[in-house]
Amino acid sequence: xxxxxxxxxxxxxxxxxxxxxxxxxxxxxxxxxxxxxxxxxxxxxxxxxxxxxxxxxxxxxxxxxxxxxxxxxxxxxxxxxxxxxxxxxxxxxxx
Amino acid sequence: xxxxxxxxxxxxxxxxxxxxxxxxxxxxxxxxxxxxxxxxxxxxxxxxxxxxxxxxxxxxxxxxxxxxxxxxxxxxxxxxxxxxxxxxxxxxxxxxxxxxxxxxxxxxxxxxxxxxxxxxxxxxxxxxxxxxxxxxxxxxxxxxxxxxxxxxxxxxxxxxxxxxxxxxxxxxxxxxxxxxxxxxxxxxxxxxxxxxxxxxxxxxxxxxxxxxxxxxxxxxxxxxxxxxxxxxxxxxxxxxxxxxxxxxxxxxxxxxxxxxxxxxxxxxxxxxxxxxxxxxxxxxxxxxxxxxxxxxxxxxxxxxxxxxxxxxxxxxxxxxxxxxxxxxxxxxxxxxxxxxxxxxxxxxxxxxxxxxxxxxxxxxxxxxxxxxxxxxxxxxxxxxxxxxxxxxxxxxxxxxxxxxxxxxxxxxxxxxxxxxxxxxxxxxxxxxxxxxxxxxxxxxxxxxxxxxxxxxxxxxxxxxxxxxxxxxxxxxxxxxxxxxxxxxxxxxxxxxxxxxxxxx
Numbered sequence: 001x002x003x004x005x006x007x008x009x010x011x012x013x014x015x016x017x018x019x020x021x022x023x024x025x026x027x028x029x030x031x032x033x034x035x036x037x038x039x040x041x042x043x044x045x046x047x048x049x050x051x052x053x054x055x056x057x058x059x060x061x062x063x064x065x066x067x068x069x070x071x072x073x074x075x076x077x078x079x080x081x082x083x084x085x086x087x088x089x090x091x092x093x094x095x
Numbered sequence: 096x097x098x099x100x101x102x103x104x105x106x107x108x109x110x111x112x113x114x115x116x117x118x119x120x121x122x123x124x125x126x127x128x129x130x131x132x133x134x135x136x137x138x139x140x141x142x143x144x145x146x147x148x149x150x151x152x153x154x155x156x157x158x159x160x161x162x163x164x165x166x167x168x169x170x171x172x173x174x175x176x177x178x179x180x181x182x183x184x185x186x187x188x189x190x191x192x193x194x195x196x197x198x199x200x201x202x203x204x205x206x207x208x209x210x211x212x213x214x215x216x217x218x219x220x221x222x223x224x225x226x227x228x229x230x231x232x233x234x235x236x237x238x239x240x241x242x243x244x245x246x247x248x249x250x251x252x253x254x255x256x257x258x259x260x261x262x263x264x265x266x267x268x269x270x271x272x273x274x275x276x277x278x279x280x281x282x283x284x285x286x287x288x289x290x291x292x293x294x295x296x297x298x299x300x301x302x303x304x305x306x307x308x309x310x311x312x313x314x315x316x317x318x319x320x321x322x323x324x325x326x327x328x329x330x331x332x333x334x335x336x337x338x339x340x341x342x343x344x345x346x347x348x349x350x351x352x353x354x355x356x357x358x359x360x361x362x363x364x365x366x367x368x369x370x371x372x373x374x375x376x377x378x379x380x381x382x383x384x385x386x387x388x389x390x391x392x393x394x395x396x397x398x399x400x401x402x403x404x405x406x407x408x409x410x411x412x413x414x415x416x417x418x419x420x421x422x423x424x425x426x427x428x429x430x431x432x433x434x435x436x437x438x439x440x441x442x443x444x445x446x447x448x449x450x451x452x453x454x455x456x457x458x459x460x461x462x463x464x465x466x467x468x469x470x471x472x473x474x475x476x477x478x479x480x481x482x483x484x485x486x487x488x489x490x491x492x493x494x495x496x497x498x499x500x501x502x503x504x505x506x507x508x509x510x511x512x513x514x515x516x517x518x519x520x521x522x523x524x525x526x527x528x529x530x531x532x533x534x535x536x537x538x539x540x541x542x543x544x545x546x547x548x549x550x551x552x553x554x555x556x557x558x559x560x561x562x563x564x565x566x567x568x569x570x571x572x573x574x575x576x577x578x579x580x581x582x583x584x585x586x587x588x589x590x591x592x593x594x595x596x597x598x599x
Contacts, residue, residue, distance in 0.1 A: 002295075009288050016281050025277050032284035037290035043298075052300045053291075056243045060287060063250045067280055068255055074261050074272045082268040087277075090270050093345045 001042040008035035022075050026068065033064045070076040097198040110179070117177035120184050123160060123192055124234050131227040132157030137344040138220035146217040150207060153223050157200040164193045170594040176240070180301040183240040187597045191237045191368055193474040194447050198360045199230050201451050201574075204529075206353040208567065215263055216353070220493075222262055229255035229361060236365040242290045242300045245369055247330055249286070252362050253279045259354045267349035271342075277343045282332035289325025289526070316381040323382045327432050328371065333366035336421040337395035347414035352461060355410060357453040359417045364443050367424055371597075374431055389523035390430035395422025396534040403530065403541045409457050409467040412541055416493060419538065420446050426527045430515040437592045438504075438511040444588070445581065449492050452574035456486040459567045461538050469548055476549035485571045487546040492578050494542045495535050500581035505535060507589075 008031050015028030037057040044053030075085055082090050118125075133152050138145060174185040205227075206216040216222045232251030239245045257279065261272030294300055296319060297310025311319065332339040347355050374384055399419030406412040424446070427439030457467060459482050464471040478482040492501030509531060516524040581588055 005291075010140065012284070016277075022273060022277065026280070029277075029280045029284050032281070032288060036284065036287040036291045039288065040294060043291065043295035047298055052243070053294055055293075056246075056294070056300065058548075059243060059247055066254060067250070071255050071276050071280065074257065074269065074276055077261060077269040078273045081269050087273075090273065092267060092270055093348055 001038060005035040005042070006036040008032075008038065020087050022078070022087055025087070026071050026075075030068070031066060033060060036060065113334055114178060117182070120175070120177055121375065123164060125230055126156065126160050126163075127227055127231045127234065131224055131231075134220045134223045134227070145219070149220060149223060150203070150217045153227075154200065154203050157203065161193065161200060164189065164196060166328070167237060168193065169513045170591065174596070179336060180303065181241045181244045182235070182238045183303065184238060185597070187230055187593045188237040189564050190440070190595060191554055192234050192348055194364060195230060195233050195361050195442060196449060198357060198451065199226060201455070202226070202353040202357045204349075204570065205356060205455055205458055208462070209352060209458060211465075212263075212353070215351075222259065223259040225262065226357065229259065229357065229409045231280050233361045233365040237368045239369070240301065240372060241294060242302060246283070246290060249333060249369075250283060252333065252365065253283060256358060256362065259357070263351070265349065271345045271349040275342045275346050277291050278339070279332060283329050285325050286329025289322045289328070292322035293326065296322065302372065308376055308379070311377055311380045314380070319380060320418070321366065323377060327387075329478065330366050330369050330373065331391070333362045334370070334421050334425075335418055336425060337391055337398050340395070340398070340421075342416045342564075343418060344411045344414040347410045348408060352454055352458040355450045356451060359413070359450050359454070360447050363417070363421055364447065367428065368441065370428055371436065374428070378431065379588045382502070384431065385429050385521055386523055389527050392422045392426040393530045395419065395425065396530055400534045400541075401539045404537070406541070407469050407474070409469065409545060413453060413457075416538070416542070417450070418481060419534065422503050423505070423531065426531060427514055427528070428512060430524070432515070433597070434511045435515065436597050438507045440592055441588065442504045442508050445492075445500045445578075448577050449489060449501055452485070452489045452571065452578070453493065455567075455574060456482060456489060456571055459571065460486075461591055467543065472548040473552040474549070476546075481568055482571060483546065483549045485575050486549070488512075488575050488578065490542040491544055491562045494539045497538075498579070498582050500578045500585065503582055545596055596598065
């Protein structure tokens with residue numbers, strides 16, 4: 001499970017760094033969040049007192065949903081102005 | 096069987112009792128939530144002419160909070176764990192909360208005076224709800240002593256900040272919001288993955304418990320280093336420190352002035368506080384905090400100050416300057432002794448006042464000319480002499496020259512760093528000291544440029560009428576006076592800091 005989590009995290013990070021589409025980058029971020037969830041749930045098995053990890057992963061899922069909602073709203077707004085979601089073309093500010 | 100059930104019921108009762116006791120300590124947060132709901136309800140109930148009502152509600156809630164916090168402030172409060180260790184209440188955190196409330200209140204005053212944005216801010220509740228959300232997140236960040244709580248509060252601050260950046264029309268705003276969001280979400284995902292490993296290594300999420308500290312000390316160094324680095328990523332992003340500072344110039348340039356004022360102060364200082372807590376529970380581990388924070392501080396100062404030299408926009412310049420100031424604060428944090436904490440908190444509060452004053456005065460000029468490009472400042476010193484002199488004082492303070500409080504902040508910081516070097520003999524601290532001094536000289540060049548343009552250049556636009564008395568002069572003076580006061584009587588604030596019980 002931990003290996004799977006690490007693999008997912010690496011894939012997510014790779015997607016974030018290489019993809020040029022805002023939506024793909026967001027998908028990469030979701031992958032990273034879910035790999036952390038997987039880790040938390042796995043480690044939670046060894047937690048002697050309580051299932052803190054599982055609770056944590058529930059919070060993460062909720063926050064990820066909120067973040068995705070805000071992210072998509074912003075992407076829609078960016079699309080309205082730039083007519084693209086390609087991150088290389090969204091660079092009116094530099095320096 | 097029955098006895099066991101009784102015992103469980105008793106335990107439950109005790110736990111519930113401790114929860115209700117904890118709620119009493121959360122009154123600042125509860126006030127914020129009530130204020131948020133009031134603004135939201137007011138916006139929903141009334142149809143038009145909402146500006147005055149919304150502004151009145153939000154300003155009165157924040158003023159009430161500020162006064163109540165100041166009155167109930169006790170310097171040597173015992174640190175107290177609440178909600179089964181999710182939150183730790185301490186005097187240091189309360190001091191920071193007062194600073195945050197002050198900043199938000201001032202941002203509201205700025206918003207009300209802004210020519211461009213006053214309408215947008217108060218005509219609907221969106222902006223204020225996000226602002227209250229950010230403030231709530233920052234309050235919880237200073238109080239949280241549990242990885243879950245740290246993550247949730249950082250995310251509350253982040254999501255509110257994305258919204259604040261993106262609200263309103265404009266190509267630049269949406270671009271900045273997207274960049275901010277992508278960097279921020281990636282940084283917090285990395286932080287979360289690091290936290291999951293910390294949980295795996297120690298079996299506990301509460302960073303103040305013995306289990307956590309014992310687990311950290313026993314952990315394998317390689318895994319531990321990577322995990323702490325990952326957690327650091329999220330905190331550094333909120334701090335706007337090198338190397339996760341790339342978002343800040345764009346966000347500062349495109350967001351409205353009052354929003355930027357909040358961004359440049361509240362999340363940064365909250366992140367400093369989280370860093371204190373993280374260090375205090377991982378101090379004894381194999382992770383070499385001084386080494387890494389030293390490198391980050393040196394990098395941040397250099398990048399921040401040298402990039403600021405090339406800027407042609409006042410807000411962008413202040414963005415780079417805030418990156419450099421974050422690095423200065425890191426160099427206080429890395430000492431990690433009592434003196435280090437005190438000078439960092441002193442620096443943080445002087446930075447708060449300086450930044451409030453700088454952004455406020457630049458907004459006054461923005462109201463006059465409609466732009467924050469350097470060219471628009473030319474020759475305004477002749478038509479608005481008093482405001483220009485106030486801005487000159489603030490810029491001197493940001494550089495760190497006497498006779499203003501910025502000098503004391505830098506002096507205390509550098510002497511603490513040098514003492515840290517003498518007592519530990521750590522090379523990296525010496526390098527931080529040297530780079531800090533050199534960078535202070537560099538920063539003089541860009542800070543002094545705006546006053547230079549104001550006084551020694553003649554402008555294209557001819558504003559013939561001399562300025563009379565304006566309210567903004569009173570507010571500007573109100574902000575600049577503490578800078579003089581704390582230069583001559585800095586011992587007042589230092590005494591207060593000495594009496595505060597900084598337990599994390």
